Amino acid sequence: MKALAQWMAIALLLVVYLAALWALSHPNVSEGYRAYYIEHLTSDWSPVRYPGSPAQGIDFKRPGLPEWVGLTIGFSTREDWGRWTDGNVAKIPELTLAQPVSGPVCLDFTLRPAASQVEKSFAVRMGSETKAVSYKTANFADYKVPFTLPQGVDRVEFLLPAKLPRQGEVEPTSSDMRRLGLAFVNLRITPGDCPVDPAQPSGP
Amino acid sequence: MQREIRSDLAVNNRVERPTAASPFVRNHPEFWVAVILWLASNLFVASFSHFANWEGAGTYNGVGDLCKWDCPWYGSVVVNGYDRAPHSVAPGEANWPFHPLFPMSVYPIHYWLGFPLHRSLVLGSKLALLLAIYGFLLMVRDGTESTADRFRAGSLVALNPYLIYAHAGYAEPLYFGLLALAFYFAARRRWIAAGATGALVSASRVVGVVFAISYAVMVARDAGWRASWRKIRLNQFLGFMLCPLGTAVYMLYLHRRTGDALAQVHVQVAWGKMPGNPINVVWQCLSGGHWLPIWGLMAIASGVASIWLFQLRKPELGIYLALSILIPMSAGYWGIARYVWWQPPFLYAVCTALKRNAAWWTIYTGFTAGMASFVIWAWLGGRDFVI
DSSP states (O other): OHHHHHHHHHHHHHHHHHHHHHHHHOOOOOHHHIIIIISOOOSOSSOOEEOOOTTTOEETTSSSEETTEEEEESBOOOBTTBEEEETTTOSSOEEEEEEEEOSSEEEEEEEEEOGGGTTSEEEEEETTEEEEEEOSOSSOEEEEEEEOOSSOEEEEEEEOOSSOOOHHHHSTTOOOOOOEEEEEEEEEEEESOOOOOTTSOOOO | OHHHHHHHHHHHHHHHOOOSSOHHHHHOHHHHHHHHHHHHHHHHHHHHHHHHHHTTSSOOSSGGGGOOTHHHHHHHHHHHOSOSSOOSSTTOOOSTTSOSHHHHHHHIIIIISOOOHHHHHHHHHHHHHHHHHHHHHHHTGGGOOSHHHHHHHHHHHHTOTTGGGGTTTOSHHHHHHHHHHHHHHHHTTOHHHHHHHHHHHHTTOGGGGGHHHHHHHHHHHHTTSSOOGGGSOHHHHHHHHHTTHHHHHHHHHHHHHHSOTTHHHHGGGGGTOOOOOHHHHHHHHHTSOTHHHHHHHHHHHHHHHHHHHHHTTOHHHHHHHHHHHHHHHTTOSTTHHHHHHTOHHHHHHHHHHHHHSTTHHHHHHHHHHHHHHHHHHHHHTTOGGGO
């Protein structure tokens, strides 16, 4: 009788543990929660929202995010001049869009590379299109990258070298542990082709 | 020579002399030792809190003023239950890391006895301190033959250098007391009692679930290490199955409440804690300034104690101590002192070391008393190094 009671207790406990395992593998959370708390891909939690459209763009100096940006992934926290991408947060920094965009667009952004990246290049991916970009200067500069986007796309990704050095490795006096990539000031997505600029990158 | 023998006999007679106390007290000498030490601990904290108040370190008008830092978080669980979602303001904190057993123990003090919230939380932790002292005395019972031994061993808990956590509405004394009892029951082969107590431990702090590993080690040792599964008795297996129950039930509750069964771990990011390499954290401490190297040395001391416990043939304590320090340290160095000094295996190692080198008791007591009083002063002053 005692053994039977013990076996029943063990069976009951097994059910509890199986249920806990199921709960563990089936989180029922928002995309923002997953990115911030579980995957640690974003440093923004519940940011203040301000009105705006892709054509009006995002001002990285401004606290919060415009309504058209769903999430930032791989960005460090805001500073007075804008925001760095940080390889510690995510290897591929990206902006997810609240609504997909399609058709010819011009991705227009102002940035400067981290000291370790000046001699290198990066690429921008929207959907199936990837465009390589060479830095114009080590300082802040404006870049315009055209995309055709025959199908709707809901994210803009910035492809940087796989292993960015920590800032402390680049500047031994720095205690900054971030893996800095691009310093963004602003970014906007305007419909139509980009204005002609001879310094712009070539496809595909 | 004859005089010395007589003197020893006199000492022994003094130890064994029957008392007029009740049979319970006679049969449980640990209990009244725990009560006296508990009173002393309360007197110590009240005295130094008043001194700190007089000298302007902070405000102390009653025990409720000791409820600081994590204490109000436990209070939010008592009053509002667990948050459904993180706070909307960055960095998105929530009260999920504060495991349910301690707030549940405070509930009757606040709602049934009618004490104000902060005072209830502090009283809850103070009452749990009595359990912690008593549990530890049971845990070290085999090494404490005399009343003086018991007082010395119990003082390691009652006059802990970080004793403030037992008087400030934290879960530490409850966790400590239950864990000490769980080890005591398992050492006496009371497997189901050990498992049930382990279940409570896992509901008191996140690392409490590690007791399941220590339990398995004790069962394996009991069965002769190389034993097959068939040598493991049903009650031993049931006890093992009970150990993580508190964690599992809390995970199920959090999944229902928030959608995330591991919310208590994931929300740590809001306090800047993310999983990393604990060795890096120790190195960070050792290469830092002020309190950081001291915390680093405490972490190293716990590692040394862990290895020594293995040498003392107490692998269940050694493995628990190692894991229970490595897990929180992988997320950063804040709270290391609390994690180290409120672990029964660590104080067991300290107790054993001091028993072997009795002369060190005075030095140890001097340092711990100084530290305990300084921490009380810093606590009332709102210094963040005592979080």
